[in-house]
Amino acid sequence: MSAGSVRAARAAWADPAELTAAALAGDRRAVARLISLVEDSSAALREVSALLAPHTGRARVIGLTGAPGVGKSTSTSGLVGAYRAAGLRVGVLAIDPSSPFTGGALLGDRVRMVEHASDPDVFVRSLATRGNLGGLSWATPQALRVLDAAGFDVVLVETVGVGQAEVDVAALADTTLVLLAPGMGDGIQAAKAGIMEIADILVVNKADRPGADHTYRDVVTAVRMAGRPRESIADTTFAGAGAGADGGATGAGGGLEDWHPDVIRVAAVSGEGLPELVAAIERHQTWLRASGVLRRRRLRRAGEEISQIALAGLRARLGRLDDGQRLAELARQVTDGQLDPYTAADTLLAGVAG
Amino acid sequence: MSAGSVRAARAAWADPAELTAAALAGDRRAVARLISLVEDSSAALREVSALLAPHTGRARVIGLTGAPGVGKSTSTSGLVGAYRAAGLRVGVLAIDPSSPFTGGALLGDRVRMVEHASDPDVFVRSLATRGNLGGLSWATPQALRVLDAAGFDVVLVETVGVGQAEVDVAALADTTLVLLAPGMGDGIQAAKAGIMEIADILVVNKADRPGADHTYRDVVTAVRMAGRPRESIADTTFAGAGAGADGGATGAGGGLEDWHPDVIRVAAVSGEGLPELVAAIERHQTWLRASGVLRRRRLRRAGEEISQIALAGLRARLGRLDDGQRLAELARQVTDGQLDPYTAADTLLAGVAG
Structure with a gap:
């Protein structure tokens, strides 16, 4: 051209x-x-x-999350390499839940992705999420939709495990990887508390470091103790926007055995364990399809996406409703104790009809 | 009785x-x-x-935030003691932005508050914030309203500095304290990036530890470099729910000098520096009243509160709108590529009128 x-x-x-x-x-x-x-x-x-x-609907969506310092960027880069070697086109969305404390720094270390920068079949993009809409819920599914339609076979969604973000990434992904690393005691404690609810595969990264065996055994024990598979608690994890996406249209409806999270040891820097991780992801994807869970997750994701867009529409309507003085006057009355905020909200909403 | x-x-x-x-x-x-x-x-x-x-409207609201490990619980407890010594009734709201990774552990260390457990004029409550409504925006202002009306002279709102929570706490508080500690290099870097936007007072805790002087000097330098006072950037920090609360009803309208954040050295465990911190808070409160900024912040807080309640009302309306099958059918069409999520959202919203 x-x-x-x-x-x-x-x-x-x-x-x-x-x-x-x-x-x-x-x-x-x-x-x-x-x-x-x-x-x-x-x-x-x-x-x-x-x-x-x-x-849309063709890309495999793999979520990758974990506390700061466990090696998310390196692992993502390693997975990109593995999928490229298999001839697949790979998109990466790195989600940075911004915060005055962290700024854009948490995922700032994109330097390791440089090795893929010149590959036309790899697309990497950082998304900063801000403001009241909360977490990834708004922009990420839309960006994912773009990459999916543009023919990327695999989309890796990477986010730091802080606040709401890692719950959102699990809601978005077909397969969710939770990364841990030795020497991060808190991470292991946390694993027992809640990670099981979102992890399809647990990755113990930095497996060549001292303490990695101990971490691995801890995680395996935690998986055994958790017992219940992710799907059984999915409804608590994926709370909808007031409008539950869990309708009856569940497709195949399970049937196969439940999925219990794999625990895989990896040293992403050297590439050790990456083939095993890719194989575990493949096993999970096969199970997802065979069990009908893939369809159920995708229906839920679509429902959540629709709800979020609808909610943003309502929010915009609320904004347009206010002429800049009306809310200010209501706020004055509430501040002066003449009105309670519920009655004030009713007054504000009276114009939205319904 | x-x-x-x-x-x-x-x-x-x-x-x-x-x-x-x-x-x-x-x-x-x-x-x-x-x-x-x-x-x-x-x-x-x-x-x-x-x-x-x-x-309502009588309580002084003091926000307290900082990264995990800087000593928020200890500092809160120290402030409670100081205010109790002055004969004031004190409420504490400990906000825990829940996460699969952190569970309730971040603010789990309430043990230090035990010393106040038997004091009838101290009320401590942890609030877990969950789900899509995002951060503190929903429950905390309402809980604050309860403590305010019940006659607590001071309400301390404590939250961990992760994600959206610390922005929310600053939006809620009259005076926001940001805690730092030596040996947390990231914190200092972050200080330069964004903490200035929410801090009225910067507290260097663990001032008896090695490196505290260095941290103190770093923070003082960061404050000087930041230059611009909090109020001048408040509109970017307190983004409303689409409906800005910054009407014209600003009351006294400034006039006094701008506030530049104080930097106070504290060793909360021993109590060292706490009197200076209390004095700094008093100075800030005096400035807030004299400058008219207190009224402006409270008007903004009320506006935000009204918007959040109105939005929750719209959300509930959206939920009621769905009969459990409609969203599921729309989700099916989106999953199968027959419909895009925007058109689906329009369809869902058609019933909300407006």
């Missing part, structure tokens, strides 16, 4: 349909542009999303 | 009006019961909130 025709193509991207067509054809810049639209909550997303829809 | 009349009073608490009257009269069990209603999002809250409203 000549420089002139490249420019012509780029200019055409002002049109969402052209932009989407380019992304579907695998143009990485078009993919990047679409994800920027997602981050900006662009009005063009409606049209884009409709155009993408028929092309 | 005889055992019989106590039982009679408790039975009467089934009536929200009786319960509220008991809380307003300072009955700690009634206060605890009201906060449980808040945690459960009880329908009785509307009536309770209306009864509480005329009695």
Whole structure:
């Protein structure tokens, strides 16, 4: 393509349909542009999303989470390498739950991904999540949808295990990997408390370090003690936006044995254990399909996505409703003790009808 | 009061009006019961909130946040002791942003508060925040309202500095303390990045430890470099629920000099520096009142509170709208690529009117 025709193509991207067509054809810049639209909550997303829809549902979505310092970036990079070696196209979404304390630093160490930077079949993008919409719920599924439609066979969603983010990543992923590392005692304690609820596979990284065997045994014990498989508690983990996505349309409806989390030892820096991890992911994916759980998870993900978009719509409606003075006057009355916040909210909502 | 009349009073608490009257009269069990209603999002809250409203607005609200391990519990306990020595009644809300990784462990170390457990003028309560409503935004202001109306002169709101929580606590508090400790290099880096936006007072705890001087100097330098006072950036910190609470009703409208964060050295375990911290808080409170910023913050807090309740109402409406099958069918269509999530959300919302 000549420089002139490249420019012509780029200019055409002002049109969402052209932009989407380019992304579907695998143009990485078009993919990047679409994800920027997602981050900006662009009005063009409606049209884009409709155009993408028929092309979605093919990517395997692998979530990867863990406390800071367990080696998420290195493990992600290792998995990218393994999938590339198998000829698959790989997308990576690195989610950074921003905070005044952490800024963008938690996932700032993208340097290890440099080895894949020149590979046209690897697409890496960091998404910062901010504000009241909470965690990953808004932008990440939309970005995932873009990568899925653009033909990435595997999408790795990586997030730090802090706050709500790792619950969200589990809600989004087909297979969720939780990373642990030796010498992080808190992590092991936490494993007993709650990690079992989101982990499909537990990865003990830095397996070449002192204490790794001890960590491994601790985790194996914790898995045995937890006993109950993830699916049995999924409904508590994936609380919907007030509108539960767990309808009756559950598809195949289980039948196979329950899944008990695998525990895999890896040294992501050297690559040791990565083939075993990839194999464990494959086993899980096979089980997901055979048991009907994959469909159930995806239905739930779609329901959650719809609910989030609907809620954002309601929120916007609430914003438009306020002329800038009405809420201020209600706030004054509440501050002065003349009105309680519930009555004030009712007054504010009176205009939203229903 | 005889055992019989106590039982009679408790039975009467089934009536929200009786319960509220008991809380307003300072009955700690009634206060605890009201906060449980808040945690459960009880329908009785509307009536309770209306009864509480005329009695609110008196408590000084002090937020306290910082990374895990900086000594928040100890500092809170120290402040409680200092205020009790001054004859004030003190409420403590310990907010635990729950997470599969942390469980309730982050603020689990309440043991240090034991020294105040038998003091009838100290009320301590942990609030776990869960789910999509995000951070503290929902329950905490309501619980604060209960303690305020029940006559606690000072309410300390303590939360771990992770994710959205510490931004929320700053939005809620009149005075926000950010705790740091020596030997937590990340904390200092982060200080430069974002802590300045929420801190009214920076507390270097564990001032008796090695490296405390270095940390102190780092923080002082960071404060100087940050330059801009908190109020000038408040609008970016306190993003409303789509409906900005910053109307025109700003009251006194500033006028005094800007506030630049104090940096105070404390060793909370031994009590060293606590009088200086209390004095710094008093200076800030005096400035808040004189500058008109206190009123501005409280108007903003009320606006945020109203918006959150209104939003929860919309969310509930969305939930009721779904008959359990409609969202499931939309989720099926989205999963199968027949529909995009935006169109699905529109369909879901069509019934909410507006």
